[in-house]
Amino acid sequence: MAWLKKLALVLLAIVPYATASPALSPRSREILSLEDLESEDKYVIGLKQGLSPTDLKKHLLRVSAVQYRNKNSTFEGGTGVKRTYAIGDYRAYTAVLDRDTVRQIWNDTLIDCIEREKIYTIHGNVATQEKPPWGLATLSNKKPHGFLYRYDKSAGEGTFAYVLDTGINSKHVDFEGRAYMGFSPPETEPTDINGHGTHVAGIIGGKTFGVAKKTQLIGVKVFLDDEATTSTLMEGLEWAVNDITTKGRQGRSIINMSLGGPYSQALNDAIDHIADMGILPVAAAGNKGIPATFISPASADKAMTVGAINSDWQETNFSNFGPQVNILAPGEDVLSAYVSTNTATRVLSGTSMAAPHVAGLALYLMALEEFDSTQKLTDRILQLGMKNKVVNLMTDSPNLIIHNNVK
Structure with missing residues (x-):
């Protein structure tokens, strides 16, 4: 996903996420506590149903832009959006994100749940x-x-x-x-x-x-x-x-x-x-x-x-x-x-x-x-x-x- 890095640079000045810690959404509260975030971790992020390809692309760009801003010196080191999943109409993605990025995207209206990657x-x-x-x-x-x-x-x-x-x-x-x-x-x-x-x-x-x-x-x-x-x-x-x-x-x-x-x-x-x-x-x-x-x-x-x-x-x-x-x-x-x-x-x-x-x-x-x-x-x-x-x-x-x- 090299295109994410390229376009993230353009979006740095217009990323709409607030920096204050938001309140927990009901579904996310069951999955993860903001106070329990690691400094950096791999997350699985589920998205709302009915998301258009354009909205998905814009969302991924925003997330990558925030992560780039928070981890500017290490963007090449494997952080950011890693892979998207399309299972029928269901959409999700995995990303390596730092604590600040997770806090800032927590209440994005397109996100249904955020959780750490788990072992099965x-x-x-x-x-x-x-x-x-x-x-x-x-x-x-x-x-x-x-x-x-x-x-x-x-x-x-x-x-x-x-x-x-x-x-x-x-x-x-x-x-x-x-x-x-x-x-x-x-x-x-x-x-x-x-x-x-x-x-x-x-x-x-x-x-x-x-x-x-x-x-x-x-x-x-x-x-x-x-x-x-x-x-x-x-x-x-x-x-x-x-x-x-x-x-x-x-x-x-x-x-x-x-x-x-x-x-x-x-x-x-x-x-x-x-x-x-x-x-x-x-x-x-x-x-x-x-x-x-x-x-x-x-x-x-x-x-x-x-x-x-x-x-x-x-x-x-x-x-x-x-x-x-x-x-x-x-x-x-x-x-x-x-x-x-x-x-x-x-x-x-x-x-x-x-x-x-x-x-x-x-x-x-x-x-x-x-x-x-x-x-x-x-x-x-x-x-x-x-x-x-x-x-x-x-x-x-x-x-x-x-x-x-x-x-």
Whole structure:
């Protein structure tokens, strides 16, 4: 964004921001305290809906001009606006800003929220499959410890799973050539080194381990090792949404996010906007045993947020909980594909494993039925869920376990 520096010089004398510390806006107050600002930090800034390209460009110029004035001697050193994000009509950007600049832009009428960049971590016709992983058996049985997985032979055909994770080992035999890497940051290898993303993808759509056994699986790599930042998540979401919309895949795609971190209004707003575009976002509730309302993207209003149960259909002690959780799914000791070889498997536990069961079910249902909104798809999943089957539920999570409606 070299043009920002060039035009910032012109704007120095006309920047309209006041230098006094303004009062906190309601949404920003939840995210950041002005008194708690670092001398310099990386921020994610969400913008109001309906922003025109001209207004966006003017806003970015004003921010860069203020930062240039406050940090004149170090503008070349990496401060200022770093990257913008366009997720449908939602707009946000990341910037390295000093304390004075944040104070001066705090009440800009185009800004919806300002927050520090955060760190996110990874949290896993009717056919019959004999001796399936217990998680699959749960989907078509009314009691724990079932021995069969019954499912319609359509099995998610014609649908697309975008797996926001550590990547996918697309050569694994369980994917039958239906998996590929769609996006990875330039500094990373376009495959899965960690194993988490491959495991998750296997639960969504693997031949042996998957719910939707004929879906297409697209790896969207956002993790370096086992950590991601708000900006890398935004970049991955932007790529996924652009790929879905340019290929006309709305209504046939989900984005699975078996990951989580501190509450982020900017990330949640992006997730809600994605749902409004006809793309179901599925999020793991998290593994800290705390209310999911404190975690993003699990706390996004329009995400399908999934908590975990064990094979006895008890809520796991690690699963985040609360009314923000929509449904419970298998998440403890789940077998799926892995990365050490192209036939490798591994047992993992976490709400990371619960979310892809629901993502797979969503794809399975999209291949069978017509849904004109993500809300109707969500309602259908909840309608099919088995009520009051969780043993000794100790939290205020819903007593509801996923089911595919195959008798």
